[in-house]
Amino acid sequence: MALANGSKISDATVRRLSKYYRSLKYAYDRGMRTISSQELAEMNNLTAAQVRKDLSFFGAFGRRGLGYYVADLQRNIARILGINKTWNVALVGAGNIGRALLDYDQFRQQGFLIKVVFDNDPNKIGNVYHGLEVRDFNNVEEEIRNNKIKIAIIAVPAQFAQSVVDRLIECKVRAILNFAPITIQVPDNMFVRNENMAIEIEALSFALTNRKEPQRTMS
Amino acid sequence: MALANGSKISDATVRRLSKYYRSLKYAYDRGMRTISSQELAEMNNLTAAQVRKDLSFFGAFGRRGLGYYVADLQRNIARILGINKTWNVALVGAGNIGRALLDYDQFRQQGFLIKVVFDNDPNKIGNVYHGLEVRDFNNVEEEIRNNKIKIAIIAVPAQFAQSVVDRLIECKVRAILNFAPITIQVPDNMFVRNENMAIEIEALSFALTNRKEPQRTMS
DNA sequence: AATTGTGAACCTCTTCACAGCT
DNA sequence: AGCTGTGAAGAGGTTCACAATT
Numbered sequence: 001m002a003l004a005n006g007s008k009i010s011d012a013t014v015r016r017l018s019k020y021y022r023s024l025k026y027a028y029d030r031g032m033r034t035i036s037s038q039e040l041a042e043m044n045n046l047t048a049a050q051v052r053k054d055l056s057f058f059g060a061f062g063r064r065g066l067g068y069y070v071a072d073l074q075r076n077i078a079r080i081l082g083i084n085k086t087w088n089v090a091l092v093g094a095g096n097i098g099r100a101l102l103d104y105d106q107f108r109q110q111g112f113l114i115k116v117v118f119d120n121d122p123n124k125i126g127n128v129y130h131g132l133e134v135r136d137f138n139n140v141e142e143e144i145r146n147n148k149i150k151i152a153i154i155a156v157p158a159q160f161a162q163s164v165v166d167r168l169i170e171c172k173v174r175a176i177l178n179f180a181p182i183t184i185q186v187p188d189n190m191f192v193r194n195e196n197m198a199i200e201i202e203a204l205s206f207a208l209t210n211r212k213e214p215q216r217t218m219s
Numbered sequence: 220m221a222l223a224n225g226s227k228i229s230d231a232t233v234r235r236l237s238k239y240y241r242s243l244k245y246a247y248d249r250g251m252r253t254i255s256s257q258e259l260a261e262m263n264n265l266t267a268a269q270v271r272k273d274l275s276f277f278g279a280f281g282r283r284g285l286g287y288y289v290a291d292l293q294r295n296i297a298r299i300l301g302i303n304k305t306w307n308v309a310l311v312g313a314g315n316i317g318r319a320l321l322d323y324d325q326f327r328q329q330g331f332l333i334k335v336v337f338d339n340d341p342n343k344i345g346n347v348y349h350g351l352e353v354r355d356f357n358n359v360e361e362e363i364r365n366n367k368i369k370i371a372i373i374a375v376p377a378q379f380a381q382s383v384v385d386r387l388i389e390c391k392v393r394a395i396l397n398f399a400p401i402t403i404q405v406p407d408n409m410f411v412r413n414e415n416m417a418i419e420i421e422a423l424s425f426a427l428t429n430r431k432e433p434q435r436t437m438s
Numbered sequence: 439a440a441t442t443g444t445g446a447a448c449c450t451c452t453t454c455a456c457a458g459c460t
Numbered sequence: 461a462g463c464t465g466t467g468a469a470g471a472g473g474t475t476c477a478c479a480a481t482t
Contacts, residue, residue: 100319101416104316
C-alpha cells in the first residue's frame with residue numbers, strides 16, 4: 001500500500017504500469033502523440049476498463065473524448081514507478097546469470113545502474129566483466145555504503161542465498177531482486193521480488209500437460 | 220483450465236505447486252519423510268489452508284493426523300506439472316541472456332533440455348556455447364521437427380520477438396517462454412509466459428518510492 | 439491428538455455500464 | 461461524438477472453521 005489517499009495498490013496493477021510505460025515509449029517512437037485506453041489495452045492483451053482503472057488510482061491523466069497524451073502519461077508513470085531517476089544497484093553473484101545481467105540493457109535504460117558486483121569465489125574476485133571488477137563479498141558493507149545502494153540483485157546458488165540476504169539486511173539494503181530458487185526471509189520493512197525462470201517454464205509444462213482450453217497469455 | 224473434473228486451476232496455484240516441489244526436494248534431502256501443510260506453508264511464506272487447498276484440486280494426497288509423505292507428494296506434483304519426463308526445448312537468441320540460460324541448472328534438473336540454439340547473426344552462427352553449436356534461425360523448421368520440440372525460449376531483442384514467434388507458430392511450437400520485453404501475440408491454442416526482469420525491478424522501485432507499509436514478499 | 443479436506447465466508451481484483459467532460 | 465473516470469456488480473482467489481480421518 002502506498003498512496004497519499006491511503007488506498008492499496010495491487011501488485012498486478014504495478015506490473016501493468018510497467019507494461020504501459022513500455023507501450024507508451026513504443027507509441028511515441030512511432031509518432032503517436034495521443035493514445036486511448038483501448039489502444040493501450042490492445043497492445044498488452046488487456047481490457048480498456050482495466051487500463052483506465054489502473055491509471056485512475058494515481059490521478060486523472062486523460063482527456064475525455066481524446067485519450068491520453070503519450071509523453072505526459074509516460075512521464076507520470078515514470079514518476080509513479082520511481083524510475084524518473086537512477087538507482088544504484090549491487091549484484092551479488094558473478095555466475096552465468098549475474099554476468100548476463102551486467103549487460104542487460106533494460107536495466108540500464110530504466111535507470112537501474114549496477115555499480116558493484118560481488119562474489120565469494122577467489123577465482124572470480126578481481127576479474128573484470130563489462131567494465132566492473134568483481135569485489136569480495138566480505139567487503140560488502142563498505143561498498144554498499146560508498147555507493148548508496150538500496151537495491152540488490154541476488155544471483156547465487158540456493159544454498160548461499162539466505163546468508164547473503166542476512167548480510168545485505170545488515171547493510172540496510174531495502175529491496176532485493178532474487179534469482180535464487182528459494183524463498184528468502186526478510187524483515188517487514190524490506191521488499192523482495194523473485195525471478196524464478198524454472199517456475200515459469202514449469203507452468204508451460206503444466207499447461208501442455210493438463211489444459212484443454214488454452215488461455216491467451218499468462219503472467 | 221484443465222482437470223478431469225473440469226475445474227479451473229489458477230495460475231497462482233500452478234506457481235505455488237512449483238514451490239512446493241522445491242520445498243519437498245529440500246525436505247527430503249534433509250531426511251524428512253513426512254511433512255505437514257503448516258511446514259510447507261512456512262517454507263514459502265503462505266498459509267497452511269492455502270497449501271491444502273492447492274493440493275486438494277488434484278486429489279487427496281495427505282493422511283489426516285500425519286501430513287503428507289514427502290516422496291509421494293513430490294512424485295504427484297511432478298506428474299501434475301508434467302515434469303516427470305524430459306522436454307526438448309529450443310532457444311532462440313544466443314546473446315547474454317540466452318547463453319546464460321544454456322547453462323542454467325534449474326532447467327536441466329527439472330528435465331527441460333535445450334537441444335538447439337538459434338541466432339540470425341552470422342558472427343554467432345557456428346559458435347559453440349556449452350557444447351551446442353548455434354544454428355541459423357532460417358533453418359528453424361527442420362531443427363524443431365527433428366528434435367520434436369514443443370517449448371521454445373525467446374531471448375532476442377524486442378523488435379525481433381514477434382517475427383520469431385510467428386515463425387515458431389508455423390513450426391507448431393506450443394509454448395513460449397518469452398524474455399523479450401514486449402507483449403507477443405499468439406493463437407489461442409498456444410501458451411506464453413513472460414519473463415521480464417525490468418518489470419520486477421521496477422516493482423521494487425515502486426515499493427521504495429511509494430509504499431509506507433511494506434509487505435513481506437511479492438511475486 | 440494431530441492434521442487433512444472442503445464448503446462457506448470473506449476479501450480482492452476485474453469488468454460493466456454509464457454519467458460526465460471535452 | 462468520443463473517450464475518460466468510477467461506483468457497482470461480478471468473478472475469482474484466499475482464509476476460516478470444522479467435520480472427517482488416522
